[in-house]
Amino acid sequence: MSCPSATLTVWASAWLAGAAAPDDVLDALAPWAAAHDVQAADADTGALTALPAPGEPVGSVTFLLAALRRLGGSGSAARLVLPAPGDVRGLPGPGMFSREATAAAEGVLFVDAGIGVVPTTVADGVLRWTVYPVTDPGPPAGYVALSQAETDLRDQVRRSASVLTALGVARHRPGVREEIAAALRARPQSLWPAGMPGRVLRVLQHADEVAAILAAASGDDPGGALSASAATARRDALRPIDAAVRVARRAAVAEAVRVLATSPMV
Structure with a gap:
């Protein structure tokens, strides 16, 4: 993805x-x-x-x-x-x-x-x-070690449920979790070289899951119900999670490039 x-x-x-x-x-x-x-x-x-x-x-x-x-x-x-x-x-x-x-x-x-x-x-x-x-x-x-990026991203996955609840996303749209799952299924499924390390693939998958949660949380404001201050609070709460997704993706791709460059398969 x-x-x-x-x-x-x-x-x-x-x-x-x-x-x-x-x-x-x-x-x-x-x-x-x-x-x-x-x-x-x-x-x-x-x-x-x-x-x-x-x-x-x-x-x-x-x-x-x-x-x-x-x-x-x-x-x-x-x-x-x-x-x-x-x-x-x-x-x-x-x-x-x-x-x-x-x-x-x-x-x-x-x-x-x-x-x-x-x-x-x-x-x-x-x-x-x-x-x-x-x-x-x-x-x-x-530089961010892939192990650290994975740990940080897992922490954000655990945080995401409480963030969604605190921001009222689930209350405004009760089927949001099913919507997130459907969005993940609908997105393009990336193909990766056979030599991709397993940890790289796990981190990329986790990043996709968190990105789908972010998309749901960022876009949920039925009828413009949020005040300006509440919308700002939501953006502020989601910003660290978004940063963690980008850091994890960069770290995972950098590790994949390193491995592929040093271990040719053909």
């Missing part, structure tokens, strides 16, 4: 490490959209990457993979970024990539290749990956 950028981060890393084929990357992205295309952000980036510039026919994800190989070789480190208001950890400095990744709340930074990509829906069933130049990737988000 997670997000399209997490899928691309892991599978592009697996491909660069010789642990996946290009078709594997395409298959893994398929649950997110029926079609994926690739385009450079501008003519200069198109010249740098040999990817189609705006106004030219779009390319495919295989074009992006080929560009990564040319620009960064087999060691093109991939960094998942999940920016949010007040939290831009992992982003480079100001620029096109940072701006668009913040707007999309996700993106992938290929450090050695000097590019970043951001997915956006451009038509029904079509996801476009726009490629931006990144001359200085900046520091990665602070």
Whole structure:
């Protein structure tokens, strides 16, 4: 589940490490959209990457993979970024990539290749990956051990029930728990490489569960019943849980990239 950028981060890393084929990357992205295309952000980036510039026919994800190989070789480190208001950890400095990744709340930074990509829906069933130049990737988000991220996320899972109750979500909408379960079933089911560590998969699954709870809690205000102060209190209460989800996803994907880069399967 997670997000399209997490899928691309892991599978592009697996491909660069010789642990996946290009078709594997395409298959893994398929649950997110029926079609994926690739385009450079501008003519200069198109010249740098040999990817189609705006106004030219779009390319495919295989074009992006080929560009990564040319620009960064087999060691093109991939960094998942999940920016949010007040939290831009992992982003480079100001620029096109940072701006668009913040707007999309996700993106992938290929450090050695000097590019970043951001997915956006451009038509029904079509996801476009726009490629931006990144001359200085900046520091990665602070390191968080996967074991710590898992522990913190489990704490948030336990907290979520009391948070929902305290915020009155269950009272306003009694079937909210069934709604959360249905939302989890309906979301795209991510495919992961065979070499993904079990703890990584567990953390990503827990993050998806908490994200579904957050979506229900954030969107529940029947008829605008909440006062401005109550709505602010709700946002404040949910913000640490949202941050824990992002930290856990980043930590899990970073660990997957590390494992896949050091233990090629083919």
